[in-house]
Amino acid sequence: GENVEQHPSTLSVQEGDSAVIKCTYSDSASNYFPWYKQELGKGPQLIIDIRSNVGEKKDQRIAVTLNKTAKHFSLHITETQPEDSAVYFCAASKSGAGGSYIPTFGRGTSLIVHP
Amino acid sequence: DTGVSQNPRHKITKRGQNVTFRCDPISEHNRLYWYRQTLGQGPEFLTYFQNEAQLEKSRLLSDRFSAERPKGSFSTLEIQRTEQGDSAMYLCASSLFIRDEQYFGPGTRLTVT
Numbered sequence: 001g002e003n004v005e006q007h008p009s010t011l012s013v014q015e016g017d018s019a020v021i022k023c024t025y026s027d028s029a030s031n032y033f034p035w036y037k038q039e040l041g042k043g044p045q046l047i048i049d050i051r052s053n054v055g056e057k058k059d060q061r062i063a064v065t066l067n068k069t070a071k072h073f074s075l076h077i078t079e080t081q082p083e084d085s086a087v088y089f090c091a092a093s094k095s096g097a098g099g100s101y102i103p104t105f106g107r108g109t110s111l112i113v114h115p
Numbered sequence: 116d117t118g119v120s121q122n123p124r125h126k127i128t129k130r131g132q133n134v135t136f137r138c139d140p141i142s143e144h145n146r147l148y149w150y151r152q153t154l155g156q157g158p159e160f161l162t163y164f165q166n167e168a169q170l171e172k173s174r175l176l177s178d179r180f181s182a183e184r185p186k187g188s189f190s191t192l193e194i195q196r197t198e199q200g201d202s203a204m205y206l207c208a209s210s211l212f213i214r215d216e217q218y219f220g221p222g223t224r225l226t227v228t
Contacts, residue, residue: 006157032215043119043206043219044158051215089157095215102148102171103217105157 002027004092006106014114019080021109023090024072030092033066033073034103038087048075080113087111117141119220121207127226128197135193136223140209147190148217149182150206151175158206158219164190165212197227 003026013019025033031052036044050057050064050073057064061080066073077084087110091103120139128134140147145166150158161180162172166187176182179197184190194201204224208217 004157034215034217036219041221043121043208043221046216046218049216091157093215095213101146101210101213101215102160102163105159107155108157 002030002092002104004090004104004106006090006109008109009107010110010112012112012114013080015080015082017080019077019084019111019113021075021088021090021111022072023074023092023106024070025092025104026071027092027094028068028071029094032093032095032101032103033064034091034093035062035064035075036089036091036105038089038108040086044089077111080111082113082115085111085113119207119209119218121205121220121223123223124221125224125226127228130199130227131196133193133195134197134225135191136205136225137189137191138207138209138220139189140207141218143211144209144218145187145212146210147184148208148210149190149192150208152204152206152222153202161192194225197225199227201225202227 006023034049038044063076087108090106093103148163149161152158164184179195182192204222206222208219210217
């Protein structure tokens with residue numbers, strides 16, 4: 001089955017700095033890579049996703065990149081703010097014909113943004 | 116708000132008791148997923164439904180766990196004879212058929228004493 005590794009487990013930055021979280025996956029058939037933000041006491045919230053036919057996607061201060069050859073993808077947050085503090089999860093799944101649409105999640109990165 | 120809702124939000128039970136959780140998905144979503152999340156881990160897939168049909172179950176889902184979605188709307192997850200190892204956050208998510216994006220509810224935190 002799919003295996004998703006996520007690093008670092010904890011990331012501490014100053015407000016205004018950039019933050020980068022990296023994930024690798026094992027199944028070359030995976031083609032959909034969502035990122036979730038989970039605040040304390042809440043369920044994961046989908047913040048951005050990328051599909052295997054795209055190398056990069058941006059949405060305001062967040063961006064994701066995907067390297068299919070190396071089987072790794074990354075989340076980039078620029079101009080971090082204290083409200084970005086949360087646990088971030090990457091995931092990988094197979095969609096389309098024959099796909100299960102069931103994501104395998106990484107273990108999470110606790111991002112702390114200091115004011 | 117028409118997001119995914121889960122009840123109860125917290126449940127404390129004694130070992131050996133049965134518990135049942137409910138999930139109400141986003142109204143037009145015909146896929147519903149259950150996950151379990153323990154401290155320091157990402158969500159782990161348990162089972163999913165497409166309409167009322169339960170299509171896949173993880174090997175994590177022991178015989179003590181059962182899930183239903185009788186009318187293709189809300190779903191229930193029951194754990195019989197709870198064990199301390201069942202203590203976790205139980206998350207529900209929903210999606211549209213053949214769409215990748217899943218939307219999670221707030222979860223039910225189960226504590227087995």
